[in-house]
Every structure is written in C-alpha cells, then in structure tokens.
Amino acid sequence: MGAVRGVSGALVGAVARTVPWRAVGAGAVVGLLVVGLPRMLSGEPDPWLALNLLRGAALVFALGLAFLLDDPARELTTPVTTPRRLRTSLRVALVAPVAALWWTAALALVPEEARPPLGAITLEAAATVTLALAAAALAVRLTDEPEPGPSVAAAVLTTACLTPLLLPFHWDLFVPVDDPRWDAAHQRWAGVLAGAVLVWAACGPEPLRRRRVLRRDRPAGALGRPGA
Amino acid sequence: MSAVMEATAPPVATDEKRRGRAAVLALARFEARELLLQIPVALTLVFYVGYTLYGLLFPEDGMDAYPALQDVDRATQSGPSVLLGIALLVCVNRAALRSRRRGTDRHFDVLVMEPWRRTVAHALSVVPYAVGTALVVLGAFTWQALRPGAVGHGSVAELAVAPLFVLFCGVLGLLIARLFPAVFAAPVLVILLFAVSVFVSASTGDAEWSRWLSPIVSENSNETLPSDLIGRPAAWHALYLVGLVLLFVTGAVFAGHGGRRTWPVKAALAGTLVLTLTGAVGQGQGVSPELTAAREKASTHPEKDQTCVRHGRSEYCAFPEWTVRTGTWAGVVDRVQNLAGGSAAEQPLVVRQRVEARYGLDGDGTIESSTTPHQVTVGTRWGGNRIPEFASAVASALVAGDEAKGGELCDGRVVTVMWLAVGGASDPLSDFRHVRLDDSTSGSAIVLSPTSPLSMSAGQTDVVREVLSSRPRAEVTSAVKSHWDELTAPGVKTADVARVLGVEAPKEADDCVGE
Incomplete structure (x- = not known):
C-alpha cells in the first residue's frame, strides 16, 4: 500500500504538470467574465439573462475542460504500468477542486434575486462539463491522436449550438425557470449526466488491441499531412 | 551580357509571382x-x-x-x-x-x-x-x-x-x-x-x-412594411461587413509569427479600417426625418401613397407593392357578400390597405378601426388566419355599416357576422376555430380582425358552431337572405337569430363578454 501511495505521490506531481492548466484557466476566466458582465450594468438584474449566462459560463468552462485529456507525450505514456483509467481520473481529481471553486464564484457573481435554483443549475453545469469530459475520453479511446482537444471542443460547441434547435419540444433541455417543464427538463439533465458518466467510465481503460476504424494512417516519422 | 539579363529579368519576376499565386x-x-x-x-x-x-x-x-x-x-x-x-x-x-x-x-x-x-x-x-x-x-x-x-x-x-x-x-x-x-x-x-x-x-x-455593430441585426417586429418604409441601413451594413472581413484578413497577414509588416500591408490595414468605420458610421445614423415623415404619412393618410383598383362593385386601394394582391382580396369580399341579403348584397365597399409604420420594425402597433362607412381595412400580410380575419372585417362592415361599429357589436348580429365571414369558406368550422384567439369552438372568445377585434359570448359561439356543423349551407344561406333585415336589426336577440337559422337557442340570455 505504501509503495502504491509512493508511486501515486510521484504520479500526482507528474500528472499535475501535464494538465493543460492554460486551457482550463482560460475557460474559467472567460466563464467568470461572461457571468460578471451584467454586474457592470445598472438596473434590475434579469433572471432569464442570468440563467442563460450561467449556462454560457458552464459551456465555456466545459470547452476548457475538453482539452483536459490532451497528452503530448501520449505515445510514451501508453506503455507505462499505471493504468490510463488511473491517470485520467487523477487529472479529473486535480481539476475538480478548481471547478468547484470556480462554480461557486460564478454563482456568487449572480445577484441573489436573479439566481436560478442552485441545485438545478448546478446539475446542468455538471452535465455539460461531464459531457465535454466524456467526449474527450471518447476521442482518446477511439483515436491515436495525442491532443484531440481542439476537435473535442469544436464538437462540444457545435453540439451546444445545434441541440437547442434540434431537440423536439417535449425533450427540451433549455427551459426558463418559470416554465412548467422545468422539473421534467432537469430529470432529462440528470439522464444526460448519467449517460456522460457511463461513457466516461467505458472509455477509461486503455484498449488491449487497437481497431483500425477511426485511426489515421500515420507512418512513424512522418509528422503531418501535406498541408500540415 | 547585362543587356541579355535585363531583357530576361521581367518574365522571371512575373513567372515567380504567378507561381506564388498558384501555390x-x-x-x-x-x-x-x-x-x-x-x-x-x-x-x-x-x-x-x-x-x-x-x-x-x-x-x-x-x-x-x-x-x-x-x-x-x-x-x-x-x-x-x-x-x-x-x-x-x-x-x-x-x-x-x-x-x-x-x-x-x-x-x-x-x-x-x-x-x-x-x-x-x-x-x-x-x-x-x-x-x-x-x-x-x-x-x-x-x-x-x-x-x-x-x-x-x-x-x-x-x-x-x-x-x-x-x-x-x-x-x-x-x-x-x-x-x-x-x-x-x-x-x-x-x-x-x-x-x-x-x-x-x-x-x-x-x-x-x-x-448595428453586430454582424446580424434582427428586428423585434413581425410587421410587414412597404419596402421604402423599412429603413434598415442594409447597404451600409454590407459595407461594414466587407470592411470587417478585409480588416481581419489584413490583420491576420500583418500579425503573429512571420507576419508581413511591409508598407503596402500597413496601408491596406489603414484602408480597411477606414472602410469599416465608414460603414459603422453610415449604418448608425438612425431614422432620417424624411423616413419618419413618410412613415407618418403612410400610417395616417395611406390614400396619398396608394393606387386603387376596381374589381366588380368594390374598390381596392393598396400600396403600390400590393396592387397585384387586390384580386385575391376581391375573391374573399365576393364570397362574403354572396351570403348577404338585402342592400348589403349589392353594397359597394372600399377595401383600404392600412399599416402602422410609425414605430418602424421596433414594435408592433395596432391599427384603429375605420369609421368611414363601408370601408374595410386589410393588412399587409395575407394567407392562413389573415383570410378569415379579413372576412370577418368585411362581414362586420356589411352588417354594422362600418368597422368601428362592427367591433362594438354584442347582440345577435354577431352570429350573422360570423356566418357571413366563414359560412362560404371551404372548411367553415376550421376557419371559425382559427379566427378565434384561443382556437376554440366553445365558450366566449375574441375574434381577430385586421383592426379592433370582435367579442363573442358562449351562447353566440354555440349557435354559430351548430349552424356551421349541422345545418346545410344552402338552407342557411336562403334563410339569411330572406330574413336579412331581422338578422341585422340592432338589438336582435341571439335566441331569435338561432330560431331563424334553425338551431337550438342558447340557454343564457345575451350578451357580451364582460357585461
């Protein structure tokens, strides 16, 4: 146990260095900016605006977290004995306190009278962030790409833009607070969160054998394609 | 030797340039x-x-x-x-x-x-x-x-x-x-x-x-205005967008690692900035006094801008862009008038297009009912629910004399108006449902029209629904024509109208919602 703990201690430092703090930090700062902007305006805080800005902030933070699993040294870390599930979980564990602190700050920036129900909006934010992490895990699981972050962020952003348009009325996720569908929508959010957690868990382990479905043919030594 | 080099140099340069462009x-x-x-x-x-x-x-x-x-x-x-x-x-x-x-x-x-x-x-x-x-x-x-x-x-x-x-x-x-x-x-x-x-x-x-700084500028109002009253600085905005695009491209060429910072690029950067600012200033002028005056004129004295066309008995006055639609309006007027009796069947009407343009596209305004006898208002939009709405305005002008009086009806004449409005439609019940604000066929409701709405009590609704759903169209038409004076007399009871039209009289007496 002591040996494991010793290994983990060294691992924590190593993993902490590889976490893309700049991306996470950019997402966090921009998220706080988005929520804090209406504070500069005089006048009544608007609950509808506050709700949607909080959603926007959660999306920005999720976009930052889409880069969390980027590992420039992936080809070297793949064969190490510490399982990938442990390494990725460690990254999440390192970011989790930051995320919790950030979300508290974001909620604190919203004036109290305009604040949406805390539990429900936190569920939405958690589901959004977990969805981004699950997408990153899926990208890592299905491709050989060491840094899938930009693609994952683009996919998350596109999904976030398309979902409100494409969801049928009865499955709507983005409802205002006083809407009678609020509770039902949050049951669906809980479902999204559960689904994202399952995908994350399923994509955790390093596959024993690589399938060639989504793999790019990249002969060793050649770094890019003609345009790169 | 030097002469030879000078002679061959220009083609090489253009060739290189061409190759650069091709790349x-x-x-x-x-x-x-x-x-x-x-x-x-x-x-x-x-x-x-x-x-x-x-x-x-x-x-x-x-x-x-x-x-x-x-x-x-x-x-x-x-x-x-x-x-x-x-x-x-x-x-x-x-x-x-x-x-x-x-x-x-x-x-x-x-x-x-x-x-x-x-x-x-x-x-x-x-x-x-x-x-x-x-x-x-x-x-x-x-x-x-x-x-x-x-x-x-x-x-x-x-x-x-x-x-x-x-x-x-x-x-x-x-x-x-x-x-x-x-x-x-x-x-x-x-x-x-x-x-x-x-x-x-x-x-x-x-x-x-x-x-107008945002690339896509939407409007609050669904109103349709004549195109010269819209007043969106669309051309300036397009110029602004072109300027922004060129500014971003030159900015990207100029900036960053390996950016080209020669004087032509700097000049282009300044030029595109000027272009963008010109567009931004041009589009931010707001509504000009001439446009405000034109909007005012079109809202209060539309006849000065309109051309009138005669179809059959009636005259149809529309803004120039809508004159092609007067024939369609005439079809609805004829349909309604064919169901009327007495002098109303031959009454020439003036159908005038009116629009509330004073707010531009910032907000929706309502149009006041016309008090001119036998004048009917038609809006700028058409199709769908706008057709039975217009038909109900025509019917109320035929029954009550003018639109303003039509909006105040609350006796049995409401049934007559609604029969005229939807009785001749291909699917009268569906038109009846859609012309009511709550899309219902029972209970009291507001009936929409291009100007001020009519109101129907629950009893009147029941009578109209029964007439439309259970009585043959030809019988009702002849009953309305032969009892026209009785059905359009001020103060006629809904129960009397129901009796004439051959349906069960409503339980409760008249009349209006809220009275």
Missing part, C-alpha cells in the same frame, strides 16, 4: 477540402441546407404562400447559417494552428512559400463556403419570389449578409489563430464575443449605432 490557390483549395472533412463543418452545412429546404417544402403557416420579399431577404440571415459560421470559425482556427500543433512550423520556414501567403490561403479557403451560402440564400429567395402570392422587393444588401457573415466568421477564426496562437482560444472566445455583444447592446440601451 496560394492550390493551398486554399486543399484547405477548403480539409474543412469539408471536419465533422462540425460538414454537419452544420448539411443542417443548413436541409433546414432551408425543409422550410421551403413544408411551410408551417398558410401565410408562407404569400411572402413579402422585403421580409424574405432578411429572413435568410438568421437561421442555421449562423451555426455554419461558428463551425467555420473554430475549424479555420484549428487548421491555421495545425502546423503549430504538429510541430511543423520550422519545416515551413525553409520553404519558398512565405508564412503570410499561407495565411492568405487559409482566408481564401473560406470563400467556397461563402459562395455556397450565397447559393442557398439565392435559391431560397428565388423560390419564395416565384410563389404566385409573392409581393414586394428584396434587397441585395440584405441577401449579402448571410454569405458575408460566413466569411466574417472564417477570417475571424484565422485572426484569432494569428493573435492568440493557442488551440483553446477560439472556442472560448466565441462565447466571450457573444456575451460582450449582448452586454454592449444592453449597456447602450439598444442604441441604433451599437445595435
């Missing part, structure tokens, strides 16, 4: 193809084309068969082309940073092609998508313009906004890549830009100049 075009072609292979771009492109086609093929509302082209051009801007723009922003940004991510920047440094040419090629790779958007916009607009019920004029500057927006997004992604060469910058900045634009428009109280 830029080849790279642009390659990058454009690569963009198409990106899932976000491909998905939003398919969604954009599919959504536009679906909207054209399966119209939601009967009004879609009668489009006003001055609204159709604006409608091409807000739509999924925005999503295509966002996808392109992110993907162009990623493509421009690909060499950095793959660590091939230093390989490029030894190539003949300068970094700024690569930037230009990335900018050009967006052009095919802008052209594609322009084709979709043109296709959708042409489709609408070819509908038999189309009226009005489109504006080229409004149609240009969607393709320019796509171009704007692409080159913005490129500029972000050159200014902040980090892969996570673009997606995060998209949300920040969006929040800032909301903030700016909120903090300046939706002032005209700040509202």
